[in-house]
Amino acid sequence: MRYNGLKIDNTFAEAFNMKASRVIVTADNFKWAKHACDSFTGFATSVIACGVEAGIEKQLKKSETPDGRPGYSILLFSMSRTQLEKQLETRVGQCILTCPTTAIFSGIDGEDIIPLGKNIRYFGDGHQISKKIGNKRFWRIPVMDGEFLCEESTSRVSAIGGGNFLILSKNRKSCLEACEIAIKSIEHQPNVITPFPGGVVRSGSKVGSKYKSLIASTNDAFCPTLKSITKSTLAHDVNCVMEIVINGLSAADINIAIKKCIQSISKSKIKKDICSISAGNYGGKLGQHHFKLRKIMK
């Protein structure tokens, strides 16, 4: 199948059920809100070793935040409730509480409540003040720049992690440029994040390894340097492959994001260097969700 001249492989991305939460971080200005969010979402690319996958969802104007200050919304994804709770509290305590002028609020409503500032409040050493407005409780924790305001809890919802597609290109420069165009196209799309650095992954993995202790290893079928010695899926002219991983609150959100990304590449001049668009999967047996590229692009 060709979409606007761009070859789309007949394959699918395999994604998994995850648990997600959203928080809103505000500060006196965007600069400090961004510092806090960058720190909060640092080392949160993959649940394999980071515990949680997190990213900035979007920038929020003053009118969009609970306290009328500029801020960002962040989405966090994890495989288990325990990990999500633990990572959320740790990151709030170390990255948001510590950052000047910031405050943190829940950005999602749901029935499954998880702590946000519930335990962070003890940092106030008895001087913390609780304020309940409507059904929500907030904590005012005295800190050296005044007060740190945080909501007591947020919610956890079902979500999907690992939606992806691969860009197969003639060279590295064009591949990276195509990735940047794709990421930019979903910059403002709600309910999705791309947790990897700059939204792009170069180390796609397969299940298992020749080394017994490893559960995953390099996806040799997509490594251009191994074309001659492995069962490569790459065509002769493919010299670089990069992956964009998309986590979303629903399958529809991921579908839209994948479509937008591919559309944006197909509209750019760089498409002449793109050999095809493919997707990463594990044979379809591991993930609960399959995102079929051709179906999405129809």
Add this chain to the structure above:
Amino acid sequence: MRPLVLQLKHKLSYRLDMSFLSDFNKLKSLGKIKNKKIMYGSQEIILKELFNISGSDIQNIVIKSASNLMDNIGKNIEGLSIKIYGNVGYAFGAHMINGKLTLHGNALDYVASGLRGGTIMIFGSVGNYFCAKPNTSNEGINDGLVYVKGNVGDNSIQRMRRGVIVIEGNIGDYACDEMISGTVIIKGVIGNFFGKNIKRGTLFVKDKKIIKDYIRSNNAEYNFINFYLKKLYELIGRKIIKNNNLIRFYGNKDSNNVSEVFIIKS
């Protein structure tokens, strides 16, 4: 669906206990509501003998031409929204669990006594023992939001545990007695003996006479104020404190008072 409207057929001669409103959720059908047995004076009568009843939405109730002989309106209600036009009697919204009461008139004593949640909006004045500690409990209001446009009587807001109280008018003597926590906003004049044995809580007041036992706080910035006022505006639908120029005073730990007072500069 049209709200359920209760209108008195004739002027009341005796006090009427309106706590039967909390049973409307269980009755479900209009027929059952019309035939509900209530006590009036020393007699047992059915509701439709006293009220003209129309409408079908049991969750939304309107009481027209209310009387100050009607006591316990909103008592123990859960999830109902009741609008009342006219003055009402004692214990308006007492022990309310959740829901919304809107009163376009005045109320007598014990308004919101033992409130446990929900919202009470009163566009009038209320009597003594407003948000007071009920006889059955050692705590006053436990949660919820109460707004009074007019004045409030004596002995109000006793042993408040949490929640938000907004009073646009004046408040009488012995207010905020043994306050445990929560937020109180008083825009009018405050009576004598305010905040006796107050422990914690946040007060926004215009009347400066209560701050003599407090220590002036520094000029640190408080993220929560703008946020809190914004939230209150969303809940009440009107700007309570237009001027954000507040001066903070903090309690004295030696006197076991760690409450905070924000003086509203006029």
